[in-house]
Amino acid sequence: MGQVEATTERIVTGSPEDVFDALADYSGVRGRLLPEQFSEYEVREGGDGAGTLVHWKLQATSKRVRDCLLEVTEPTDGELVEKDRNSSMVTTWVVTPAGEGQARVVVTSVWQGAGGIGGFFERTFAPKGLARIYDALLANLATEVAKQK
Numbered sequence: 001m002g003q004v005e006a007t008t009e010r011i012v013t014g015s016p017e018d019v020f021d022a023l024a025d026y027s028g029v030r031g032r033l034l035p036e037q038f039s040e041y042e043v044r045e046g047g048d049g050a051g052t053l054v055h056w057k058l059q060a061t062s063k064r065v066r067d068c069l070l071e072v073t074e075p076t077d078g079e080l081v082e083k084d085r086n087s088s089m090v091t092t093w094v095v096t097p098a099g100e101g102q103a104r105v106v107v108t109s110v111w112q113g114a115g116g117i118g119g120f121f122e123r124t125f126a127p128k129g130l131a132r133i134y135d136a137l138l139a140n141l142a143t144e145v146a147k148q149k
Contacts, residue, residue: 002112009104011104013102013145014102014146016096022144022148024048026046026054027047027048035140040056041056042056054070094107
C-alpha cells in the first residue's frame with residue numbers, strides 16, 4: 001500500500017473571497033459545479049464551509065464508484081478540507097490571490113492506495129483520472145463565478 005495523490009489547479013477570474021465562497025457553498029453553488037462523475041449529492045448537515053457534512057458518489061471509472069461522506073473543515077483562511085468518513089481520502093482546496101481580480105485554486109486529494117499490482121495501476125492511472133474530473137469541476141467553478149458578476 002502506498003499513498004496516492006492527485007493535484008489540479010486553475011486560475012479563476014474573480015476575487016479569492018468570491019471563489020472561496022462559491023466552493024464553500026455546499027447547499028447552493030457546489031452541487032452545480034459537479035461534473036457527471038458525481039451523483040446522489042446531498043448536504044446532510046450545515047451547508048456553508050466548516051461543519052458541513054456532505055454525501056456524494058464519485059464514479060472515477062466505469063467499474064470504480066466511491067460512496068463518499070465528507071466532513072468539511074476550514075483549518076486556515078482560503079482552505080477547505082474534506083475528509084471522507086468512508087475511506088482514507090482527504091481532499092484539500094486552497095484558494096489564493098493570483099493577480100488583480102484572479103484567484104488560484106489548487107485541489108489535492110490523497111488516500112492510501114491498494115497494494116500489489118492493483119495498487120500499481122491505481123497509483124499510475126487514478127491521479128490522471130481524478131485530475132480530469134477536478135479540471136471539469138474547476139472549469140464549472142470559473143463559469144459560475146463569472147455569472148455572479
